[in-house]
Structure formats: C-alpha cells, structure tokens
Amino acid sequence: MSVTMEPPTAAEVVGRTLAALGVRDAFGVLGSGNFIATQALHAAGAAFHHARHEGGAICMADGYARVSGRVGVCSVHQGPGFTNAMTGLTEAAKSRTPLLLLAGEAPASALRSNFRLDQSALAVTVGAVTERVHSGASAAADVARALRRAEVERRPVLLSMPLDVQAQPAPAQASEPPSHALHAPAPSAAAVAEVAELIAVSRRPVIIAGRGAVLSGAREPLEALGDVLGAVLATSAMGHGLFAGSPWAVGISGGFASPVAARLIAASDLVLSFGASLTRWTTRDGALIGEGAKVVQIDVDREALGAHLPVEVGVVGDAAATARTLVDAGVRSVGVRDDALAAEIADGSWRDDAFTDASADDRMDPRTLSIALDALLPLERTVAVDSGHFMGFPAMYLRVPDPAGFVFTQAFQSIGLGLASGIGAAIARPDRLTVACLGDGGALMALPELETLARLRLPMLVVVYNDAAYGAEVHHFRPHGHPVELVQFPDTDFAALAQAAGARALTVRRAEDLAALEPWLAERDGPLVVDAKITPDFCAEWLEEAFK
Numbered sequence: 107m108s109v110t111m112e113p114p115t116a117a118e119v120v121g122r123t124l125a126a127l128g129v130r131d132a133f134g135v136l137g138s139g140n141f142i143a144t145q146a147l148h149a150a151g152a153a154f155h156h157a158r159h160e161g162g163a164i165c166m167a168d169g170y171a172r173v174s175g176r177v178g179v180c181s182v183h184q185g186p187g188f189t190n191a192m193t194g195l196t197e198a199a200k201s202r203t204p205l206l207l208l209a210g211e212a213p214a215s216a217l218r219s220n221f222r223l224d225q226s227a228l229a230v231t232v233g234a235v236t237e238r239v240h241s242g243a244s245a246a247a248d249v250a251r252a253l254r255r256a257e258v259e260r261r262p263v264l265l266s267m268p269l270d271v272q273a274q275p276a277p278a279q280a281s282e283p284p285s286h287a288l289h290a291p292a293p294s295a296a297a298v299a300e301v302a303e304l305i306a307v308s309r310r311p312v313i314i315a316g317r318g319a320v321l322s323g324a325r326e327p328l329e330a331l332g333d334v335l336g337a338v339l340a341t342s343a344m345g346h347g348l349f350a351g352s353p354w355a356v357g358i359s360g361g362f363a364s365p366v367a368a369r370l371i372a373a374s375d376l377v378l379s380f381g382a383s384l385t386r387w388t389t390r391d392g393a394l395i396g397e398g399a400k401v402v403q404i405d406v407d408r409e410a411l412g413a414h415l416p417v418e419v420g421v422v423g424d425a426a427a428t429a430r431t432l433v434d435a436g437v438r439s440v441g442v443r444d445d446a447l448a449a450e451i452a453d454g455s456w457r458d459d460a461f462t463d464a465s466a467d468d469r470m471d472p473r474t475l476s477i478a479l480d481a482l483l484p485l486e487r488t489v490a491v492d493s494g495h496f497m498g499f500p501a502m503y504l505r506v507p508d509p510a511g512f513v514f515t516q517a518f519q520s521i522g523l524g525l526a527s528g529i530g531a532a533i534a535r536p537d538r539l540t541v542a543c544l545g546d547g548g549a550l551m552a553l554p555e556l557e558t559l560a561r562l563r564l565p566m567l568v569v570v571y572n573d574a575a576y577g578a579e580v581h582h583f584r585p586h587g588h589p590v591e592l593v594q595f596p597d598t599d600f601a602a603l604a605q606a607a608g609a610r611a612l613t614v615r616r617a618e619d620l621a622a623l624e625p626w627l628a629e630r631d632g633p634l635v636v637d638a639k640i641t642p643d644f645c646a647e648w649l650e651e652a653f654k
C-alpha cells in the first residue's frame with residue numbers, strides 16, 4: 107500500500123515556521139480563520155494560552171514580551187476577532203512592544219463577506235505595521251520577515267492570513283533564524299565632545315533612564331557613568347527598577363517621584379536622559395527641569411530627540427554604548443554624592459514619607475494597603491498595573507527587583523489592560539510572583555480574563571483597589587464643582603466574581619486583613635483575587651497636580 111503525503115497548507119507552514127523560529131508561547135482566541143495556523147504552532151511545540159477576549163489576548167502577548175524580551179505572539183480570527191484586539195494593539199504600538207499579531211483575513215475576492223474589513227489600514231492607523239502571507243510558496247518567508255520586523259523595529263506587526271491563501275499547498279521549506287547580530291549605534295565623536303563639555307561645567311548632574319536604557323541593558327554602564335559624574339540616578343516610569351538597590355537611585359522621575367526625588371531632580375543643573383522620551387509625565391510638565399538646567403537627550407530613535415521638550419544636545423546613540431563611550435572619554439564632574447546625600451536617599455522613598463492615614467468607614471487608605479502589601483510580598487515579583495487614579499500607589503509603594511518586574515501599560519492611557527498584561531507576564535516569568543494591581547473599573551473591563559486566570563491556575567495575585575468609582579474622573583471633576591454620581595457605582599463584590607470564575611478570593615478592609623494572604627503565599631496553588639475596599643475620598647497629589 108502506498109501512502110501519498112499531502113503537502114502542508116500555507117496555514118500549517120505559518121505555525122510550523124513560527125515554532126522553528128523559536129516561538130515558545132502564543133496567546134489568542136481561536137476561530138476558523140486562525141485555527142489551522144495556531145494548531146500547527148501548538149503541534150510544533152509552542153504553548154497556546156487561550157484568552158476569552160481578543161482584547162485580553164493581545165495584552166497577554168504584550169505583557170509577555172515586556173518581561174521576557176521575546177516577541178509576543180497573538181493569534182486572532184479575522185474581522186471581529188481582529189477589531190477586538192485594537193486597544194491592546196494600540197498600547198503595544200505606542201509602547202514599541204515587539205509583537206506579532208497573526209490574523210485571518212477575508213479573501214481579497216470575497217467582496218461581500220461579513221468579515222470584510224481593511225485590517226491593514228486599521229492596524230496602520232493604530233501604529234502597527236503590516237505584512238501578509240502572500241502565497242503557499244512564500245508562506246515561510248512571509249512569516250520569517252514579519253517576525254524579524256517585530257524584533258528589529260520593536261513594534262507590533264500584523265501578519266494577515268487570507269483564507270484562500272491559507273488553503274494553498276506550501277512546499278516544505280526550512281526556516282533558519284537570521285544569524286547576523288545587530289550592533290547598537292554608538293554616538294558620534296562630535297556629540298560626545300559636546301556632552302563632555304556640558305558635563306565638565308555641571309555640578310549637580312542627574313541621569314534619567316527610560317525604557318530604551320532598559321532594552322539596551324544599560325544598568326551597568328549607566329551606573330559607571332553615574333560614578334564618575336557623582337550623579338543622582340532616576341528612571342522614567344517605563345524604566346522603573348533599572349537602578350533597584352543602588353544607593354544613588356531615587357526611583358521614578360515625574361508625578362510618582364517622592365518628595366526627596368523631586369527635590370534632587372529639580373535641583374540638577376544637567377539632565378542626562380538615556381532612552382527616555384521625557385514626556386510631560388516624566389518631567390511633571392517641565393517642573394522637574396530646574397531653572398537654567400541643561401538637558402541632554404540620548405536615544406536610538408532620532409525622532410525622539412527634543413520631541414517633548416527642548417534639549418541642549420540631542421544624541422543619536424544606544425544608551426549603553428553612549429554611557430560607555432562617555433566613561434571612556436574620561437568625562438568628570440564634581441557631582442553631588444556624599445554621605446549626607448546617601449542618607450537622604452536611603453530615607454527618601456515613598457514608604458518613608460509620613461502621611462495621615464485616611465482610612466474610614468471600613469475602607470482603607472490605598473497608601474496603607476500598598477505599604478502593607480509591599481512588606482508582605484516576596485521581592486521577587488512582577489508588578490503589573492492598570493490605569494486609573496489608583497495606579498500611582500503600586501508604582502510608588504511596591505518595590506520591584508528590576509525593570510522586568512514592572513509592567514506599566516500606560517502608553518495609550520487605557521483602563522482595562524492590567525489584568526491581561528499581568529497574565530502574560532506571569533506566564534513569561536513563572537519564577538516570580540506576579541501582582542496585578544487594578545482599579546475596580548479596569549477590573550470589570552477585563553472580566554473575561556478572570557476565567558483565564560483561574561483556568562490556567564496561574565499563581566498570581568490580583569489586587570483590586572476598589573473605591574466603587576471611576577476615581578480618576580471623580581477626582582478630576584469634583585474639585586471643579588461638577589456632580590459626579592455618573593462615575594460612582596454600587597460596590598462590586600470581586601471576591602464573589604473571582605470565586606465564580608474558579609479563583610480563590612479575599613475581601614480586605616484594613617491592613618490586618620492582609621494576614622489572611624499568608625497561607626496562600628506559602629502555597630501559591632493558583633490565583634488569589636483580593637478585593638481591597640479603599641476609601642473613595644483620598645486623592646493622590648500627582649493626580650491633583652495633573653488635573654489642575
């Protein structure tokens with residue numbers, strides 16, 4: 107009896123090629139338009155993590171990419187499966203997350219298909235770039251090109267798979283990962299000379315490192331530069347954790363800066379920004395740039411230079427390479443470092459800042475909650491934060507071990523992304539405790555993924571800062587005399603919701619209640635959802651400032 111081997115289809119080759127190129131995990135929601143390719147990827151050895159909504163799946167891939175440094179892969183059905191992923195895709199595009207979005211697509215000839223939609227145009231509108239599986243013969247090459255673009259350009263790539271092309275026979279092809287290394291760009295000699303001159307006359311330099319510094323692995327060279335400059339070290343929120351443990355690190359620059367950090371940054375006469383966009387959030391609308399202070403901005407991306415505020419010198423260069431070049435060039439500054447400064451920084455974190463506890467009526471002060479959580483949870487943690495008024499509390503009070511320990515999806519300022527990006531992070535780093543911090547509004551937007559969390563039995567902690575309100579809107583409009591009942595809600599019982607989805611849960615109203623976490627912490631056999639009832643009345647200073 108003879109066995110005829112059918113050639114694989116283009117869809118199968120898509121999945122096999124992704125696996126051959128090293129994809130180990132994929133997230134998604136399956137429909138007929140992505141089933142075959144995703145099944146082939148899974149059969150070839152990659153884990154497939156099924157979300158319950160494409161809006162969650164794309165955020166999972168984003169969170170996974172942020173903490174693992176690998177390309178996040180998300181697979182969706184054409185049409186509505188694709189449009190459901192738009193908000194998360196926009197966040198990933200604005201954050202420059204390397205991500206591959208695999209999507210079915212109605213055939214070009216199916217003019218009256220329900221699913222017909224210009225997916226590429228939509229993807230481009232939100233900041234992604236697009237690729238397509240063009241034919242059976244080109245399928246493997248199409249996949250390799252799309253994956254490489256995501257990696258090299260550090261952005262989401264939509265890989266559309268038209269249904270008619272998916273069915274085409276595809277010759278077996280070997281796909282080798284491209285072998286040549288990418289070298290980071292070094293700064294020009296002229297730029298180094300200009301920066302060295304500014305450093306030579308500076309007396310109080312500060313280094314602000316952003317996500318670009320994280321991606322270039324710049325901690326060690328930036329610390330070496332800080333040492334020869336005697337500089338204070340800070341990060342943007344996106345770079346949070348880069349200098350964790352350094353005695354000269356003051357934490358986040360911007361709205362979340364502690365009073366000590368804000369004072370030291372604002373007192374600097376030279377700001378050296380490495381891979382940070384210097385947005386209004388990082389500089390508190392410029393208030394953290396001292397009178398007469400000079401700003402030097404270093405970035406691999408020419409477009410980033412001076413985009414948010416005027417800079418004295420803009421340098422095209424990789425953060426680590428530029429820091430090393432400056433140290434090698436022998437730059438020196440008097441600097442600000444002495445024992446008194448070290449002591450001031452050591453006592454200058456948010457956790458050391460005294461405050462009057464605003465807990466009342468069985469609802470706790472979110473600062474007290476955050477401080478208690480920080481003390482209770484192991485330091486080997488990943489903190490994923492949703493958007494809203496509450497988001498400053500985890501950012502300010504929960505320590506992180508390094509930048510991979512902080513997933514901050516704020517590039518699009520969307521609420522509802524934190525739970526799923528936390529799930530992606532938990533899958534990428536099972537060795538760490540992932541803590542997803544959500545507002546009640548954002549948690550309700552992400553509700554389908556509560557089922558995913560429970561089904562996947564992820565040993566993850568979800569903390570809902572539950573003020574029974576869209577607190578950010580309450581605190582935005584109430585001070586201006588507006589009625590705010592439209593953004594206040596009846597209290598939601600998140601413990602009941604979580605239990606219904608199959609997760610363990612706990613309601614806490616005061617710091618003592620958190621002791622009930624300890625048995626779970628010892629075992630971490632699946633997720634725990636904490637419904638933390640917090641006072642709706644206390645407004646964080648950074649938010650007050652932002653809405654003035």
Ligand SMILES: Cc1ncc(C[n+]2csc(CCOP(=O)(O)OP(=O)(O)O)c2C)c(N)n1
Nearest residue numbers: 494495496520521545546547548576577578
């Ligand atoms: C998708 C989306 N819809 C609406 C908004 C506007 N918005 C910003 S913060 C916020 C309230 C968030 O409420 P919650 O998650 O409970 O956090 P809180 O502000 O109460 O701490 C809203 C509705 C948004 N940013 N994103």
Ligand SMILES: [Mg+2]
Nearest residue numbers: 545546575577
């Ligand atoms: Mg709320």
